[in-house]
Amino acid sequence: MGDHHRAQVLVVGSGAGGSTTASVLAEAGFDVLVLEEGSRHPASTYGGTATDGMRKVYRNRGMLPILGTVPIGYVEGCCLGGSTEVNCGFWHRVPPEVALRWKARYDLEGCEPEQLEEHFAWAETQTHVSTWSAPLPPSTQVFARGIEGMGWRYQQVPRTVRGCRGDNTCASGCRCGAKQSMARTLIPTAESSGARFLTGCRAAMLLRKGRRITGVLAELTHDDGSSSLTRIEADHVFVCAGPTQTPALLRRSGIKYHVGDTLRIHPMLKVGARFPEAIDAHKSVLPLLQVKEFWPELSIGGAFFSAGHLAMLLSENWTRTSHVMSDLRRFGTWYVAVKGNGRGSVRPSFFGEGSPVIRYELSDEDLRQLSRGLARLASLLLAAGASEVYPSVQGMPVIDSRVDAVRWLDDLLPRSAVSLTTVHAFSSCPVGERKDRCAADSYGRVFGFDGLNINDASMLPDSPGVNPQGTIMALARRNALRFAADHG
Ligand SMILES: Cc1cc2nc3c(=O)[nH]c(=O)nc-3n(C[C@H](O)[C@H](O)[C@H](O)COP(=O)(O)OP(=O)(O)OC[C@H]3O[C@@H](n4cnc5c(N)ncnc54)[C@H](O)[C@@H]3O)c2cc1C
Structure with missing residues (x-):
């Protein structure tokens, strides 16, 4: 399994944002270690009953209430590949009007449709975005x-x-392997470029020295069901734990500025x-x-x-x-x-x-x-x-x-x-240059800290109004390339 106690870049979470980050940075030559709380499941074990799927690949067996005057049932994936393993794969680019609003309202740099074009095109190639060609059901x-x-x-x-x-x-994992989830696409690509994926490993807390983030304290679950805490040191940490877990991890670690205050959903x-x-x-x-x-x-x-x-x-x-x-x-x-x-x-x-x-x-x-x-x-x-x-x-x-x-x-x-x-949540740590509204800058660098980035659904400034995976992957690639250029 190699040495999991140190990495140049540590990515927390292996969903749409985390796998994109890992694959781009591993390909750029960084030493990347990805921590994933859930397990790795071969496609052959997917596609059982809905209850079996809920137990295996969803967080809390699919029971995550959103509280409020109207309670809302919410689910998200918890396995290698994250929610991309259980989603329907519907693909949209962010509507131009929404991206331009993000510029106007959050001063989000580099999000105009022409600037995002290459990132969407890349993500669409990686995930084989296509339309149904057989007779319609x-x-x-x-x-x-x-x-x-x-x-x-x-x-x-x-x-x-x-x-x-x-x-x-x-919804319970594509048994024939047709769905181009992260476990079928970017995770193998990242692994072939040298990225390491450690499953059954939950980041419990970020480690800090003053304002510099130096790694994570992680809870590792062993084959016999026991668990132990381990310190993993890193030069840079990308938190990509999804729209609810990213703000929770940041706040547990004492990082609270515009973190977890602006969750949006569809x-x-x-x-x-x-x-x-x-x-x-x-x-x-x-x-x-x-x-x-x-x-x-x-x-x-x-x-x-x-x-x-x-x-x-x-x-x-x-x-x-x-x-x-x-x-x-x-x-x-x-x-x-x-x-x-x-x-x-x-x-x-x-x-x-x-x-x-x-x-x-x-x-x-x-x-x-x-x-x-x-x-x-x-x-x-x-x-x-x-x-x-x-x-x-x-x-x-x-x-x-x-x-x-x-x-x-x-x-x-x-x-x-x-x-x-x-099933669509985002915007719990919005990005942009407006420090009065955002948790991190336009490229996901968390304000006030060194070595800490966010790169998942939590960064969308507000609701995209369309299925979000495409937008998350396009922004995550853009941010990872910027990071590679700055630290290469
Ligand atoms: C049933 C369902 C259907 C959907 N349908 C669509 C669709 O058709 N089209 C679309 O665009 N979107 C769809 N979505 C939404 C889309 O899948 C998500 O928006 C997207 O995957 C979010 O990406 P992410 O990287 O932010 O989080 P995720 O993909 O959820 O990945 C986060 C990962 O981080 C891991 N993690 C969390 N906390 C920790 C921790 N502390 N330590 C280590 N690991 C941790 C989680 O286990 C998870 O694997 C659907 C979602 C669901 C659940």
């Missing part, structure tokens, strides 16, 4: 029918896949819809289209679907709705996601370990957009031929007419009854 076809019925704009979203067979295992409301015909959504790739008509404030698309996901959605009104479970083949699930202009926070747990406390206050604007989004999504699904739409809102009757659907253009969903989820 029925759950996508009915969605397309509905969008066309409404006369709206849409796009087939490219994904990070190569040779996807559509066997519906994205709040998401799901609905189930029953069609007259079988669409077998549980057996195919998730619906591949997103409605662009109301974007980036509002995004409408298809959600990952299994019997368990349908049961969870129906459980909001179980006594009335459980009987439709037997109609699984005629169901699919869809979502409306909003850009999210509420604000949240991340704080480490009181005793310095365990899950951080994550909060997000759903804004009135979020609720208004979710209500309008439900009106539009339900109208679309009814236009596609669905007989009923089942929103994940406690006490709400099924929507079976377009008049019932459009009332949510004007009315507000009941705050106390909506059941929301998210």
Whole structure:
């Protein structure tokens, strides 16, 4: 395994940000060691049941509540490759308007569309971003029918896949290896350039000498389940532990300036819809289209679907709705996601370990957009031929007419009854030159410290309004190249 007690560059976390950092810096000739809290899983062990996947590759077995007046269910990956192992691989570049806003509001250098072009192009090559070329699965076809019925704009979203067979295992790890997650792409590239990956190793605290970060104190889990603490020295540390763990680690280490105070998410409301015909959504790739008509404030698309996901959605009104479970083949699930202009926070747990406390206050604007989004999504699904739409809102009757659907253009969903989820979190340590708003400079160098960088979802200045992996990888590569140029 080599000497894991010292590295020139220590990267904490092996997800989208950490693997990009490790691969770019190892290729540039740096001695790179990556610490990953989760385990390494070969593709052959992926794709079991949802519960098996939750236990194996998710943090806290998929139970990470975001607290607030409206609690929100959140999940993130905890394994080699991070959340890229369990995500759907939908790929977007940051919309030009958003990037320009980041310049205007945070004075983020080097983020104009032309400056990011080469970094997106690189990331798209590494992860084989491509569109589906086989006939569209029925759950996508009915969605397309509905969008066309409404006369709206849409796009087939490219994904990070190569040779996807559509066997519906994205969320518990792609068993056929088609999804081009970090474990399939940049981690092998980084390893072939000499980077070392140490799994089962959780960074507990950053080590400091005055204002210089000198390494981490890490908790190493051994094969027999026991654990020990070890000091790992480094010239430079990149914290890439994701949007909730990066601020938690920094704050545990006494680094608090604009850290963990500005968490943003894309709040998401799901609905189930029953069609007259079988669409077998549980057996195919998730619906591949997103409605662009109301974007980036509002995004409408298809959600990952299994019997368990349908049961969870129906459980909001179980006594009335459980009987439709037997109609699984005629169901699919869809979502409306909003850009999210509420604000949240991340704080480490009181005793310095365990899950951080994550909060997000759903804004009135979020609720208004979710209500309008439900009106539009339900109208679309009814236009596609669905007989009923089942929103994940406690006490709400099924929507079976377009008049019932459009009332949510004007009315507000009941705050106390909506059941929301998210898989997109970011902006807990925003970057930019505005020291009054940011935790680190435009290239992720944490203000007030030497040898400390952040390079993951936590650095996005605020909500991108689109699936974030592409933007995280493009910014992370840009920052790593800048670091290499400064220290080469
Ligand atoms: C179910 C799901 C579906 C999604 N779908 C999409 C999609 O279709 N398209 C898209 O663009 N995005 C999607 N996302 C979001 C996307 O995957 C994330 O935004 C992205 O992976 C975040 O990158 P990151 O590097 O910040 O964090 P992660 O990729 O989550 O990686 C962080 C890593 O750090 C490790 N870590 C944390 N703390 C420590 C510590 N103290 N010590 C050592 N290691 C630590 C974690 O175990 C993890 O492996 C989805 C996410 C999920 C969960």
